[in-house]
Amino acid sequence: KAGVTQTPRYLIKTRGQQVTLSCSPISGHRSVSWYQQTPGQGLQFLFEYFSETQRNKGNFPGRFSGRQFSNSRSEMNVSTLELGDSALYLCASKKTADHYEQYFGPGTRLTVT
């Protein structure tokens, strides 16, 4: 069974631009969560989607948004990029909203210059 895939794997953007990251969950998984990983803050929860609905949201500004499609694929968007948005963005999927085990993707490394 293929694992969680994330595209692109690496991205360089300039301050003020916007970016869209994509995540394809494991087949049959309907819940997708996003995390931001930085050296200073560690792994921080961004949001979770289940059946195209945002189920949970972390403490991030409104510049961070996401969505989920009917095939469970998810995208996250960051608008008006700031230098501090440079991070590894991880996506994780699980079978259902209340299932405990999350399967992580390899991440997208975003660098903002």
Added chain:
Amino acid sequence: AQRVTQPEKLLSVFKGAPVELKCNYSYSGSPELFWYVQYSRQRLQLLLRHISRESIKGFTADLNKGETSFHLKKPFAQEEDSAMYYCALSNFGNEKLTFGTGTRLTIIP
């Protein structure tokens, strides 16, 4: 607010020696605790959860609600245990994971 603290950023242990990675949490409610591991050039993956009370790859972790701790232990370290270890918690019914900052474990041959 829920918080997970891993006091050691780095931990080096000789092969064959016991390992203990510390994790403390603060949470008002009934948390579910996990240990996740990331080996070199691999993805973050679940190692164990407190409810299952299993031993995975020789590792065990006991939830101590009095001390709000969930330390990870292994009696005899092996070289393949070298990795980044993250303690995490969520609450039942709301599975948002809160992670600690992680401990990099290095096993010295």
